[in-house]
Amino acid sequence: MQHKTSWVLILTTTALLAGWLTFFNSRQAKPITTAWVWELPPTFPTPFVPDDNPITYAKVELGRHLFYDTRLSVNGKISCATCHIQALAFTDGKATAVGTTGELHPRNSQSLVNLVFSPTLNWANPAVTRLETQLLTPLFGEHPIEMGLTDDEFKKVQHAFANDKRYQKLFENAYNKPYRLPDDFRLDDIAKAIASFERSITSTNSKYDQYLAGQATLTASEKRGMDLFFGEKAECSHCHGSINFNDQMIYTKNSKTQVTDINFHNTGLYNLSDQGDYPEQNQGLFEVTGEAGSQGKFKAPSLRNVAVTAPYNHDGSSKTLQAVLQNYANGGRMITDGKYQGDGRHNVNKSDLIVNIDLSESEQADIIEFLNTLTDETLLTNPAYANPFQ
Amino acid sequence: MQMRIAMTHNKILLALTLLSISVTAHANTTPITLNFGAVAKTTTGKMSAVNCQDSYVFGTQKTAANLADLRFYVSNIKVITTKGQELPVTLASSHFAQNDVGLIDLENGTGSCANRGNKDTNTQLTGTVLGHYQPNELVGIRFEVGVPTAKNHTLFSNADAPLNIQAMSWAWLAGRKFMKVELAVKEKVRNLSDGTSAPLYNVHFGRTGCTGEPATGTIECTNDNKISVKLMDKRWQQKTIELDLNALFAKTNIAQNQSGAVGCMSAEADKDCASIFSNTGLKGGTQSIFRLSKK
Numbered sequence: 001m002q003h004k005t006s007w008v009l010i011l012t013t014t015a016l017l018a019g020w021l022t023f024f025n026s027r028q029a030k031p032i033t034t035a036w037v038w039e040l041p042p043t044f045p046t047p048f049v050p051d052d053n054p055i056t057y058a059k060v061e062l063g064r065h066l067f068y069d070t071r072l073s074v075n076g077k078i079s080c081a082t083c084h085i086q087a088l089a090f091t092d093g094k095a096t097a098v099g100t101t102g103e104l105h106p107r108n109s110q111s112l113v114n115l116v117f118s119p120t121l122n123w124a125n126p127a128v129t130r131l132e133t134q135l136l137t138p139l140f141g142e143h144p145i146e147m148g149l150t151d152d153e154f155k156k157v158q159h160a161f162a163n164d165k166r167y168q169k170l171f172e173n174a175y176n177k178p179y180r181l182p183d184d185f186r187l188d189d190i191a192k193a194i195a196s197f198e199r200s201i202t203s204t205n206s207k208y209d210q211y212l213a214g215q216a217t218l219t220a221s222e223k224r225g226m227d228l229f230f231g232e233k234a235e236c237s238h239c240h241g242s243i244n245f246n247d248q249m250i251y252t253k254n255s256k257t258q259v260t261d262i263n264f265h266n267t268g269l270y271n272l273s274d275q276g277d278y279p280e281q282n283q284g285l286f287e288v289t290g291e292a293g294s295q296g297k298f299k300a301p302s303l304r305n306v307a308v309t310a311p312y313n314h315d316g317s318s319k320t321l322q323a324v325l326q327n328y329a330n331g332g333r334m335i336t337d338g339k340y341q342g343d344g345r346h347n348v349n350k351s352d353l354i355v356n357i358d359l360s361e362s363e364q365a366d367i368i369e370f371l372n373t374l375t376d377e378t379l380l381t382n383p384a385y386a387n388p389f390q
Numbered sequence: 391m392q393m394r395i396a397m398t399h400n401k402i403l404l405a406l407t408l409l410s411i412s413v414t415a416h417a418n419t420t421p422i423t424l425n426f427g428a429v430a431k432t433t434t435g436k437m438s439a440v441n442c443q444d445s446y447v448f449g450t451q452k453t454a455a456n457l458a459d460l461r462f463y464v465s466n467i468k469v470i471t472t473k474g475q476e477l478p479v480t481l482a483s484s485h486f487a488q489n490d491v492g493l494i495d496l497e498n499g500t501g502s503c504a505n506r507g508n509k510d511t512n513t514q515l516t517g518t519v520l521g522h523y524q525p526n527e528l529v530g531i532r533f534e535v536g537v538p539t540a541k542n543h544t545l546f547s548n549a550d551a552p553l554n555i556q557a558m559s560w561a562w563l564a565g566r567k568f569m570k571v572e573l574a575v576k577e578k579v580r581n582l583s584d585g586t587s588a589p590l591y592n593v594h595f596g597r598t599g600c601t602g603e604p605a606t607g608t609i610e611c612t613n614d615n616k617i618s619v620k621l622m623d624k625r626w627q628q629k630t631i632e633l634d635l636n637a638l639f640a641k642t643n644i645a646q647n648q649s650g651a652v653g654c655m656s657a658e659a660d661k662d663c664a665s666i667f668s669n670t671g672l673k674g675g676t677q678s679i680f681r682l683s684k685k
Contacts, residue, residue, distance in 0.1 A: 050607065119604030127564045127609060129602035133545060136561035143592075143651045151508055151556045152499075187547035187556075250604050257605035280583040280649060283659065287650065288563070289599050289612070290658020339584075 036060070041204050043212055044243055045251035045258075047116040050130060053192045055199055058173040063197025065170055066190055068387045071160050072139060073100040074148030080138070080194065083109040083146075086385050089305035089375075090201065095316030103144040106281040108316040111309050113379060114302060116199040117242075119250040119259050123314045124284035124298045126262055131195035132188075158182035201385055203304050207373040218373065225370025228363055234328075236367070238353050239265060245303035245374065264297035265351045268332025268344035269313060276349035279340055282315050293349050305379065307372045321371060325364040331356035419518040422469055422479050423627055424531065426494045426513050427683070428460055430635040440496065440635060442503035448573065448639040455573040455644060456502035458590055461558060462569035462633075463537045465491040469519050470530035470622065477528075481517035485510070486552050490538050493552035496633075502574050506590075508557070513630075529624045531631070535595065535680075536568035536616035542597060543609040560596050564609050568616060569595040571635065572653075573644060579653075580646045591644040592653035593666055599658060615656050617670045619680045630683040637679045641665040 036055040038047055049055050066072065067080045078100040084090040090112035097105035107123050120126055121134040128134045138146040140154075149157070161167045162182040171179040174193055179185060208226075210216035218226065228234040230241070239247045242260070249260045264285045270278045278284060278296040285297035298314045312318040318327065327333045331354055332345030344350070359367075379385070430446040431437050433454055440446065440457050447454055467479040481487040486495070492515040497507035519528075536542070537553065546559035546566070553566065560567050571593040578587035599612030621631065647653065648661040656663060664673075671677035 048605070120602070122562070125562065127600035127602050127611075128562065129564075129604040130607055132547075133561055133564050136545070136547065136556075136559065140556045140559070140561065143655075149556070154556065188545065191545070191547050259604045262601075262604070280581075281651075286659050287657060289601075291599075 036200070038202075040202065041209060041213060043209070044202075044204060045117070045249075045253060047199065048250045048252045048257050049116070049199060050132075053132060053195060055196045056174065058170075059175075059193045059196040060200045061197075062170040062174040063193035063195070063200075064385070065167070065388050066194050067197050068389055071157055072147055072149065074145075074150070074153050075100055078147060080135075080147075081387065083138075084112050086382075086387075087308070087380050089113050089203070089308050089380065091309040093310070095311050097146070099144055099146045100148050101145050103146075105144050105146065107314055108311065110301060111305060112198055112201050113203045113304050113376075114244050115201065117244050117249050117251060118246075118302075119248050120262055120299060122299075124264055125288050126264075126285070127288060131198050132191045135191055135194050135198075154187065155182065158185045161185040201379075203376040203379040205378045206304065206376040208370075209376070211373070219369065221366050221369040222373050223370075224363075225366035225368065226373075228359075228367050229370050234357060234359060234363075234367060235353055236328075239263070239300035239351075240303050245306075246300045248299060264294070264299055265353075266296035266298075266347055266349040267327070267354050268296075268347045268350040269317065269327065270296060270333070270335065270340055271342035271344045271347040272340065274348065276347040279315075284314065296347060296349050303371060304374050305376055307375045308380065321368050322364065325359070325367060328354065329357055329359040329364060418522065419520055420523045420528075422467075422517050422519055422528075424464070424467065424479075424492075424515045424533075425627075425630045426464075426496070426515075426633070427630040428496050428633040428635055430457075437636075442497055442499075442501035442507070445576070446635070448636060449642045449644040450640075451643050451645055453643070453645045454576045455591065456576075457497060458502055458572040458574045459506035459557070459570050460496040460503075460572070460633075461507075461555075462494050462535050462595075463491055463552075463558070463566070464494060464515060464533050465536055465538050466616075467492075467515070467517070467531070467533040469528050470532065470620075471523065472527050472529050476532065477519040477521065477523075479517045479519055481515055484551075486512040487515055487517075488541075488550060488553070491541060491553070493555070493558070506557070506572055525627060526624055528627070530620065530622035531626050532618070532620040534616040534618050536597075536614075537566050539597075539614075542566055543600075560594070563596060563598065563600050564602060565597050565600065565611075567594045567596045569593070571638065575644055577645060579644065581652065582646055582648050588647070588652040590652065591647075592651070592655070593638070594653075594655050595670075596656050598656045613656070613658065615672055617672060617677055617679070619677055621680065621682050623682050626682055629685065632681055632683050634679055634681060637669055638666065641668055 034057055070076050070079045072079060083092045083097045085092055092109045096107055097109045119129055121128055140149050159182045168179045175189055207216050211218055229236045242249050247263050251258050276295045283295050285294040312324045318324045334343050335341050428440045429437050430440045433445045433447055442457055445454050445456050468476040469479060470476055480489050481492050486493045495510055495512045497503040498511050499507040499509040542565045546554050546556055558567050573591045574589060575591050578589055579591050580587050595615055597611040597615055600609050602609050642665040650657060650660040654660055654663040654666040667673045669678050
């Protein structure tokens, strides 16, 4: 009798358990719209995310797939990740980017790290302040062609996604509605997911961050470099002094959105005329504002992971950090021959922070040692940012 | 049974109400039709409606070129009465129009337009003005080539037609191209800066000098660049509002590019815009690129 009862109990329990498991599984299969939790050290401010695109785990996961999906280029040759390679802190190692049809971009591919803190996104464009807007240019831009999509080609992408069971699921998870027909796969949904993935790419675990947290010690050379970097002699920190090692930040504090000044700088790399012209297609802010005096002005890029993002400057014209340091020590760059011949040190638009500084070779080497501490190995290998198709 | 009668009664009431609304609406508005087209001089010297097959000659050097793309937005449309009043036109919603903005698409995605264009075409916008007018009371039309500022900086990826067209979006300036005229130049366009050549001469009108407010996403621009057109003729509704491409390129050598992206992209710094803008009224002078057809 007792025996029998226990069997009934076991059977009942099993049935109940199966029921709970089914329930649990179905719960798990539902959209993971859980609000994103930023895992950032206290040295970082709270990120700002636009109200119309709240970040969720499901959107980030969809965005990661889209970021690595070559179907988003017209000939299936490149994805976002082609010019933004994780191992290179989401740069591509080239002087300037190459589009999917082989067209050369005039600019160096920028790192995407900690973009969530960037109020502007391009090298010199105050008009574009949202990733959801910015990413439409590489996808659809014509001058130059980057990924080469058009209105008609995008319809083919929608068809491909509609026939992809994995994508049906990823989109449904992200937006909590069915995705079956090509038209369901709206560009807006795609843009919001890619932007969410890009916002999720944060780098906060460099040796420098560990040093700030009291978990690492800097070598004597790194320490000397840091003092020079933040000190009044080298003055690097005037433009690279934020926690993100640049001078444009957006973040949230006391429930309010905070934006620093939006600066662009001419660092005396070229001097092609008495107007301070830079080479064609690389005039910087001038191309957007048309204002005299804005020739050659660009954003100060974040220096996080800078050791792995060579070559440098907006056009990749400085091959090494040594070359960059040399330009700054000299107060600009002198080009003695070729079509860009000119003395950048005397560019009329040059920032008054770029002056000849007496930086010895060993001091420059110390600064580079310090810059090397900004590399975050976990960022370069974090599976959360890796190609999901491999 | 009684209930059924009540329902029928209600339906009749509803129908009467709807009828009276539609009658009222009809009585208080006047339908308006705007017909658009574009003309250019063919290689045989004949002024013709442009298409994606024929070759034309443009500019100071009479350079041979085909059409690659030709589309523009029309907004702020007002009909001018005999008394000089300006009556705002509310457009009928369609694939090519919202109440305050319409798209004219003069390429069909074939021939020389195959790479740039699409198969949709649209030459007509219809709408209404408030009040009842006889055709001979409406003696002129004015409009702007562009998108209303409040709608210009919305994302095309999340907009209603006709603002949802990527080809007319201008993502890098966070806005839209108001007008897009692209020519496939037979002998290519030479870049004076580096001696390279490019297949297309592009003219894109749009707002420039734009700055975004990062916290709110709002955009302010220093140059509005909306071409303003006013055409007086009591028969304007029977005629076609013609864009004369030869007038647009009258002072331009389309075989060469002086600075920036090939052609004129409306940027203040773009040296190729001076001659293009000179015929549009955007930098002083009067616009001479739009006119009414003879018939």
